[in-house]
Amino acid sequence: METLILASGSRYRKHLLQRLQIPFSVLPPDIDESPLSGEPAIALAERLAATKAEIIGRDHPGSVVIGSDQVALLDEALLGKPGTVANAEAQLALCSGRVVEFFTAVCVYWDGAMQQTNVPYQVEFRELTSAEIKRYVELEQPLDCAGSFKCEGLGSTLFRRLNGEDPTALEGLPLIALSSMLRHWGIDPLQRQV
Structure with missing residues (x-):
């Protein structure tokens, strides 16, 4: 089996990838995650996921590298990580009674070849x-x-409804899409790993 690397410093993504029971290492890339001028939310998530995977992948030839990024959008405004209690409370007050869209991009990079999707x-x-x-x-x-919540915890008490194909996308790493992508590269969680 090829070496698998998660190009992320997110403990949430690490925990999600562990569910697939495939050995992997974690190497967080050092990149600027600021949006480009006029960049749509979907494009931002996809660019950052691809950049993370490619940067780590170029430094580790022969490794299969996973990059992922998530962007939250309320109307046309990006919702970042709040960082402080006051910011989290303000963000949740803005979200009250409204719909927030999440775009979670995942990219698998292997020696210059790349496969990507956005969930x-x-x-x-x-x-x-x-x-x-x-x-x-x-x-x-x-x-x-x-968005200032953890859907896998008490965050579920904040919602009226959720809508999407893969709940792990909301947590930060869409495992349904990722599993399909990894099988494309010959890595199958349901096959015996050697």
Whole structure:
């Protein structure tokens, strides 16, 4: 089996990839993740996923490298990682009663060849009180999550409905799409790994 590398410093992506039970290493790339002027959210996610995979892949020939990036969009505004409690509370107040779109891009790079996809997901928030927002942020501390929530935890209490093909895309790494891409490169989680 080829060496598999996750080009990400995200503990969430690492945890998700571990579900596939394939040995891998983690090498976070050092890149500027700022959007380009006028760059659409989907294009931003795809560019960053591809850049992460390609940078690590060029330095590790023969390795299969996974890059991924997620962008959250409320109307036309990008929702970044809040970083602080105040920012998380403000972000959730903006999301209350509204729909946030997530675009999670994943790219698999192997010796100059690349395969990429983008998996959309929509989150419809219920109307949230300021007390609920404060308590949620206090309990889960979602300061490193775009949109200021963790859907795999208490974040599910914030929603009216979710809409998408792959719930792991919302967590940061679309495992359904990634599994298909890895099989394309001869890496199958359901085959005995040697």
